[in-house]
Amino acid sequence: MNGAAGGIAIDVKGLTKSFGGREVVHDLSMQVKRGSIYGFLGPNGSGKTTTIRMLCGLLTPDSGEGTCLGYDIRRDAERIKRQVGYMTQRFSLYQDLSVRENLEFVARLYGMSDARGSAREMIKRLGLSGREEQLAGELSGGWKQRLALGACTLPSPRLLLLDEPTAGVDPKARRDFWNEIHALAGEGLTVLVSTHYMDEAERCHEIAYIAYGYLLVHGTVDEVIAKSRLTTYTVTGDDLNGLAAGLAGKPGIDMVAPFGTSLHVSGRDVAALEASIAPWRERNGLNWQPSHPSLEDVFIELMSRSKDNFQ
Amino acid sequence: MSTIDTTGHARQGSEWFGFWRRCYAMVAKEFIQLRRDRVSFAMIVMIPIMQLLLFGFAINTTPHNLPTAVLLQEDSDLGRSILKALENTAYFRFVREVHDVNEFDDLLTSGKVLFGVEIPRGFERAVRRGDRPALLVAADATDPVAAGSALGSLGTIVQTALQHDLYTGDPPALPFEIRAHARYNPAASSRLNIVPGLVGTILTMTMLIFTALSVTREVERGTMESLLSMPIKPVEVMFGKIIPYVLVGFLQATLIIAIGVFLFGVPILGSLAMLAILSTLFITTNLSIGYTFSTIAQNQLQAMQMSIMFFLPSILLSGFMFPFAGMPVWAQYVGEGLPLTHYLRIVRAIMLKGATVQNLQYDTLALAALMLFAMTIAVLRFRRTLD
Numbered sequence: 001m002n003g004a005a006g007g008i009a010i011d012v013k014g015l016t017k018s019f020g021g022r023e024v025v026h027d028l029s030m031q032v033k034r035g036s037i038y039g040f041l042g043p044n045g046s047g048k049t050t051t052i053r054m055l056c057g058l059l060t061p062d063s064g065e066g067t068c069l070g071y072d073i074r075r076d077a078e079r080i081k082r083q084v085g086y087m088t089q090r091f092s093l094y095q096d097l098s099v100r101e102n103l104e105f106v107a108r109l110y111g112m113s114d115a116r117g118s119a120r121e122m123i124k125r126l127g128l129s130g131r132e133e134q135l136a137g138e139l140s141g142g143w144k145q146r147l148a149l150g151a152c153t154l155p156s157p158r159l160l161l162l163d164e165p166t167a168g169v170d171p172k173a174r175r176d177f178w179n180e181i182h183a184l185a186g187e188g189l190t191v192l193v194s195t196h197y198m199d200e201a202e203r204c205h206e207i208a209y210i211a212y213g214y215l216l217v218h219g220t221v222d223e224v225i226a227k228s229r230l231t232t233y234t235v236t237g238d239d240l241n242g243l244a245a246g247l248a249g250k251p252g253i254d255m256v257a258p259f260g261t262s263l264h265v266s267g268r269d270v271a272a273l274e275a276s277i278a279p280w281r282e283r284n285g286l287n288w289q290p291s292h293p294s295l296e297d298v299f300i301e302l303m304s305r306s307k308d309n310f311q
Numbered sequence: 312m313s314t315i316d317t318t319g320h321a322r323q324g325s326e327w328f329g330f331w332r333r334c335y336a337m338v339a340k341e342f343i344q345l346r347r348d349r350v351s352f353a354m355i356v357m358i359p360i361m362q363l364l365l366f367g368f369a370i371n372t373t374p375h376n377l378p379t380a381v382l383l384q385e386d387s388d389l390g391r392s393i394l395k396a397l398e399n400t401a402y403f404r405f406v407r408e409v410h411d412v413n414e415f416d417d418l419l420t421s422g423k424v425l426f427g428v429e430i431p432r433g434f435e436r437a438v439r440r441g442d443r444p445a446l447l448v449a450a451d452a453t454d455p456v457a458a459g460s461a462l463g464s465l466g467t468i469v470q471t472a473l474q475h476d477l478y479t480g481d482p483p484a485l486p487f488e489i490r491a492h493a494r495y496n497p498a499a500s501s502r503l504n505i506v507p508g509l510v511g512t513i514l515t516m517t518m519l520i521f522t523a524l525s526v527t528r529e530v531e532r533g534t535m536e537s538l539l540s541m542p543i544k545p546v547e548v549m550f551g552k553i554i555p556y557v558l559v560g561f562l563q564a565t566l567i568i569a570i571g572v573f574l575f576g577v578p579i580l581g582s583l584a585m586l587a588i589l590s591t592l593f594i595t596t597n598l599s600i601g602y603t604f605s606t607i608a609q610n611q612l613q614a615m616q617m618s619i620m621f622f623l624p625s626i627l628l629s630g631f632m633f634p635f636a637g638m639p640v641w642a643q644y645v646g647e648g649l650p651l652t653h654y655l656r657i658v659r660a661i662m663l664k665g666a667t668v669q670n671l672q673y674d675t676l677a678l679a680a681l682m683l684f685a686m687t688i689a690v691l692r693f694r695r696t697l698d
Contacts, residue, residue, distance in 0.1 A: 053697060056540055057540075057696070058536065058539055058540055058696055058697050059696055059697055059698055060696055060698055077695075077696075078542060081540060081541060081542045082542045084540070086537075086540040088533070088536045088537055088540075090533045090536075091533070092533045092534050092535075092536050092537035093534065093537060094534055095532070106541065109541045109542065109543050110541065110542065111542075151537075
């Protein structure tokens with residue numbers, strides 16, 4: 001198990017899960033390297049939470065197999081639970097327990113010898129000193145999220161599964177949170193994190209995009225952008241709304257999206273794209289600049305494409 | 312004037328129309344919801360059926376076939392015909408024939424029989440001599456309703472039955488005396504019966520509800536997801552949820568019994584330690600059953616409803632509200648499956664009769680068995696995953 005398969009923490013093949021006849025995750029395979037931060041992206045209801053729950057033994061896959069930290073995800077769910085910290089999307093610590101009581105509860109469940117001491121240390125590390133007797137339910141969103149992260153890192157897990165940990169948290173708290181995650185990964189912890197935010201995706205070592213239960217693309221950020229084979233123009237000038245309306249649906253135009261005062265026009269088929277934009281290129285007051293697609297361009301394009309395919 | 316009238320009518324008409332439409336929408340919605348909520352549906356159907364059945368058949372304050380022991384100190388024709396006459400009344404059913412006073416007392420104390428009839432030594436000869444000897448009928452009067460009517464009609468029954476057997480002619484007096492002992496509760500005070508009964512009833516209600524909500528509450532608040540992702544086993548969750556309430560229940564029982572003793576003057580003739588131990592067993596049994604409901608129910612409301620559905624027969628079929636022996640056989644079988652039935656016997660026997668462990672073996676074992684049964688189901692039912 002130790003360092004087996006070149007230090008792979010998560011290695012699953014063909015995971016499939018249905019609820020009430022609707023397939024939520026379809027034939028999903030993925031590998032996560034030990035000590036890396038792996039970002040899980042995709043629209044709401046795409047199967048991210050279901051996948052994470054299958055990895056930590058909270059859901060049994062209908063088919064597929066694999067290992068998590070070297071343990072079989074079907075047979076060794078109990079062992080996986082001991083070494084995995086799972087932070088749920090919705091705050092799931094006890095609202096009616098204090099910060100300290102919640103941490104001590106977790107520490108005791110994991111059989112830590114000095115529950116009080118480790119809870120006290122974690123409170124210090126989280127910067128929650130002075131709030132330890134406050135009820136968890138009374139904490140603000142940012143503090144709740146810190147507490148939840150503290151609770152799942154408390155038993156020193158080898159793998160962290162974070163399900164949209166920064167949803168509804170202010171930018172400062174998000175930044176602190178990501179610094180903490182990078183620090184943990186630096187200590188050798190593997191982190192799988194699902195998110196909607198592009199800036200967070202760019203802070204991951206590797207990302208995967210999942211939509212409607214299908215894992216569409218994975219790799220480093222640069223690889224994912226390269227794989228999209230998108231050609232993108234950034235247009236600035238007057239009447240961008242008119243341009244957007246005129247281009248939408250034309251052959252070769254896969255995506256038209258406004259970004260502030262500019263418009264991103266992208267397509268996979270360069271020739272068709274050029275042909276479609278040709279009449280607009282010479283128009284006065286419009287400035288066309290060839291540019292690199294951003295991760296957001298790639299995902300918006302993937303999302304619109306997957307909608308066509310699966311809905 | 313007329314225009315004002317018509318507009319007034321029109322407005323009124325549309326208001327009524329709107330009112331009925333909203334009512335209809337509401338009624339339709341409620342029906343749809345009800346159809347999907349099976350537990351509520353079962354409650355609506357089951358409670359009237361249960362009440363009808365129970366009040367129609369089970370409740371009978373003139374009990375019959377009361378289990379009776381016979382202590383035969385002599386074997387005589389007269390004795391036999393008196394016993395035959397007693398049995399023919401259908402009030403009594405002779406389940407045991409003993410020849411020893413201690414055995415006779417034990418049967419009464421343990422609650423295996425509710426009546427004892429003693430034919431004393433030299434009875435027949437004394438009757439022939441005209442000495443009017445005593446025929447002892449001992450009744451377990453902890454439940455005055457069960458004992459009362461049988462004791463009350465004893466004299467006339469025996470007299471009528473023996474009229475033809477013994478003497479012809481006019482018998483204003485029996486040739487022997489019937490000496491009835493209402494044991495344990497000589498004044499036939501209902502209070503003595505009801506206070507120990509209330510201990511059990513109140514504990515059943517509160518204990519069930521405490522644990523019935525425990526697991527569903529976790530699921531509803533979302534904390535179950537976190538709990539399941541941590542290394543804790545179903546049995547551990549169960550004990551963790553039951554144990555605190557054992558203490559709560561114990562305090563509750565202490566309070567009720569204390570009030571019973573100090574306010575109502577109910578005695579505790581038996582061992583206080585045994586009462587405490589067996590009460591704890593009963594509390595744990597109820598908590599396990601509540602917890603089992605909690606693992607089956609989808610939400611807190613369903614768990615509540617299940618508890619009520621269990622509580623209702625517990626009150627009606629345990630011997631708390633109506634004499635156990637007066638119930639039809641099927642209801643007695645149901646009653647045997649309820650922890651309250653056994654606890655009522657235990658608590659009455661210890662407090663009012665001074666019963667010992669030997670007397671209460673059966674009911675203690677029954678409680679323990681019910682507890683283990685509930686716990687097994689709870690552990691098997693507990694979902695380790697969110698599937």
